Amino acid sequence: MNDTQTDNAGVLPIADMICFSVYSAGHAFNRVYKPLLDRLGVTYPQYLVLISLWDRDDQTVGALGKALMLESNTLTPLLKRLEGMGLVSRARDPQDERQVRVKLTEAGRALRGEADSITMCILEATGLPIEELRDLQTKIVRLRDHLNRAAA
């Protein structure tokens, strides 16, 4: 026991905690994405919404929330910002007025052309080969799904 201060039995140093690794890795991704997304004028969560709509246009707030694992209290103001920028439109579904359908505008579709180069920059920045990233991705998803099941 040669700790500088106290008996550390039990409590891991922060650097060794997997939750902190995930937490700080999220911040690190943001730092890499920021300058790339600044050129599009969108934030990272906004970019995720665009990706989701590029894949499937005309989704409800709820469907977007399910895909991104976010609630309407997060998405509603974010979508209003995207609408304000002219990248998406929001309108009540006439078939079910409770739902709001989100669609890409022409400007929103146009940004899709930038996505591939951004992805390449990110892959480059990870410094890891693609197979390793895929493997890591699979493991993190498994971890996340376990956590979400435990939280429910």
Place this chain on the structure above:
Amino acid sequence: MNDTQTDNAGVLPIADMICFSVYSAGHAFNRVYKPLLDRLGVTYPQYLVLISLWDRDDQTVGALGKALMLESNTLTPLLKRLEGMGLVSRARDPQDERQVRVKLTEAGRALRGEADSITMCILEATGLPIEELRDLQTKIVRLRDHLNRAAA
């Protein structure tokens, strides 16, 4: 090409993006931590500060920021909240008045007793064996450090 809408060449579905896995795994950790930390009355970032101080008391804002990879604009208000709760004290260093030294109060030290059971709950919630978590942790740290180096 049997996509419902468009030609998806190049843009991965969100679910397959490693950045999104990390992003959503961070949220998942928070969801598991929330009810555990609520009983202590602290948030997850505040808890990280406490862990850092339990390991080494009497740190400057800058040192905490380095450990947690956060800036003073994030830490200062957070530390003021911890001070308001009576868990830490903040005081200018007489040797260098630019620096603020953060120390645990008796109440702050007392919370340390709860930490082990929280860690056990989290490990349990991951649903993964300890060796696998350690391996995953190492890989995520490597990814994070690559990203931070690329962002710099």
Place this chain on the structure above:
DNA sequence: TGCGATTAAATCGTGCGCGATTTATATAAG
């Protein structure tokens, strides 16, 4: 048909995270 229960978004308040800037102190160079 009517009315309670359910569902979908939106609203509100709090606490991060961070870019940009400011304030205050310390250090270095002439």
Place this chain on the structure above:
DNA sequence: CTTATATAAATCGCGCACGATTTAATCGCA
């Protein structure tokens, strides 16, 4: 010494996240 530079923290503004609540529309069922 004094002035320029560097460093540490704080301040300000904005955009997430999310718990709790509210509003509005639909569904279930007698």
